[in-house]
Amino acid sequence: MKEQNHYSSRVEALLETKNWDELSRAEKDIVLAEELTAEAYESYRCLIHVSKKMHLSAPRISGHVKENLLRQMQLRKSPAPKKAIWKDWFKLEVPLWQVSLASLAFIVLYISGVPTNLNNNASMAPANEYFQDQVDTVFYDKEQAPEDSSNQHVPQLNSSWQQTVPASSLPDSRLSTNSPKRTAYLAAEWPTTATALLPPTPALLNVENTIPLGLMEIQG
Amino acid sequence: MKFITKGDEQAFSVLYDRYAEKMHRYFYRMLWQEKQRAEDFTQELFLKIINKPHLYNPERTFSTWLFQVASNMVKNEYRRCSRQPEMTADLPLDLPLNNSSIFECSDRKFFKKELNAALARLSAEHRQCFVLRYLEEKSIKEISEILDCPEGTVKSRLYYALKKLAKSLEIFKPESYR
Numbered sequence: 001m002k003e004q005n006h007y008s009s010r011v012e013a014l015l016e017t018k019n020w021d022e023l024s025r026a027e028k029d030i031v032l033a034e035e036l037t038a039e040a041y042e043s044y045r046c047l048i049h050v051s052k053k054m055h056l057s058a059p060r061i062s063g064h065v066k067e068n069l070l071r072q073m074q075l076r077k078s079p080a081p082k083k084a085i086w087k088d089w090f091k092l093e094v095p096l097w098q099v100s101l102a103s104l105a106f107i108v109l110y111i112s113g114v115p116t117n118l119n120n121n122a123s124m125a126p127a128n129e130y131f132q133d134q135v136d137t138v139f140y141d142k143e144q145a146p147e148d149s150s151n152q153h154v155p156q157l158n159s160s161w162q163q164t165v166p167a168s169s170l171p172d173s174r175l176s177t178n179s180p181k182r183t184a185y186l187a188a189e190w191p192t193t194a195t196a197l198l199p200p201t202p203a204l205l206n207v208e209n210t211i212p213l214g215l216m217e218i219q220g
Numbered sequence: 221m222k223f224i225t226k227g228d229e230q231a232f233s234v235l236y237d238r239y240a241e242k243m244h245r246y247f248y249r250m251l252w253q254e255k256q257r258a259e260d261f262t263q264e265l266f267l268k269i270i271n272k273p274h275l276y277n278p279e280r281t282f283s284t285w286l287f288q289v290a291s292n293m294v295k296n297e298y299r300r301c302s303r304q305p306e307m308t309a310d311l312p313l314d315l316p317l318n319n320s321s322i323f324e325c326s327d328r329k330f331f332k333k334e335l336n337a338a339l340a341r342l343s344a345e346h347r348q349c350f351v352l353r354y355l356e357e358k359s360i361k362e363i364s365e366i367l368d369c370p371e372g373t374v375k376s377r378l379y380y381a382l383k384k385l386a387k388s389l390e391i392f393k394p395e396s397y398r
Contacts, residue, residue: 006375009360016354043386048354051339054332055355059255061244065263066236073229073270 007034015044224273236266239283242356243290249351250294252340261297265290280365287358287366291348298344331392338388346381353378 011034014027020038031041223231243265248258276285339347352358352366364371
């Protein structure tokens with residue numbers, strides 16, 4: 001048999017509302033069925049009743065708690081206004097010795113005439129004249145290199161987007177026929193009127209960038 | 221709560237008047253009946269309402285939510301102090317040994333004092349259930365929400381809390397002290 005570990009809601013409700021004498025016959029049966037004797041029932045009721053009374057007679061909360069909370073609420077309601085940074089500049093306190101030193105330095109510089117001389121020289125020289133007494137740079141003409149007519153470094157192209165590539169320069173996997181020359185379409189952009197006149201780009205010259213011959217072969 | 225979120229002081233004042241005493245009593249009962257500590261906790265609880273009103277879930281009743289927050293604060297305090305009340309079952313009460321004198325002495329104050337002590341000696345879970353159910357008159361469902369545990373657990377805790385209390389005070393014949 002399972003051990004009882006709680007009272008039913010019905011008994012709970014009865015405990016709070018009725019004493020033993022006020023219970024009807026049926027209600028008493030319900031209470032007794034839950035292994036609760038009349039004495040225990042009354043004892044529980046008493047405990048609940050007295051502790052409730054005690055609870056209600058607990059000391060009251062101080063009034064200053066509410067004041068503190070309301071003050072806190074006011075603070076939260078009105079956030080601190082933002083200060084203008086430039087206002088603080090006027091409030092800065094500069095030591096007198098620094099001001100004195102700066103003034104003294106200015107006077108000394110003024111009297112020694114460093115800035116004034118520069119100013120005078122600039123005003124005396126005419127703006128549109130330039131004199132150069134010393135030669136500081138000498139230019140020598142370099143001998144021109146002979147013109148390279150062979151153009152060995154830049155291969156000839158049939159057009160800017162179509163190139164005849166020697167079969168020997170292709171990877172082995174692409175040599176599927178005995179043809180000495182193959183025409184491959186390079187994986188470059190379709191030429192426009194502007195790009196057709198331009199020299200071949202490195203990408204255009206790179207054999208690896210070609211589309212596999214097996215797919216795009218035109219000439220065997 | 222909507223008004224409080226907007227900073228309405230009057231709304232807060234109404235809310236405070238309605239719940240402050242209740243929450244103070246709850247903290248007082250749960251935190252070793254120390255008035256100052258109970259006040260501090262009540263203040264802290266309402267500060268949370270002011271500073272973090274968005275934490276309130278409008279799907280729940282305000283009272284349940286408030287007690288849930290309070291209950292968590294109490295749990296944290298127990299953890300912080302590592303000072304939980306002990307179980308009563310095997311602890312003898314400081315009573316006179318002469319039973320006849322007890323029965324003759326119908327001192328209600330003494331009984332109340334012992335009831336207080338017995339309540340304080342209940343385990344935290346049992347005491348919380350007892351306080352919420354019988355002193356704050358919350359329903360089992362509400363308590364299960366507040367303590368975040370099944371209703372069966374709440375019922376079971378109440379059952380044992382009552383039994384322990386009755387056992388602690390059986391010497392008084394509580395039914396005669398109403």
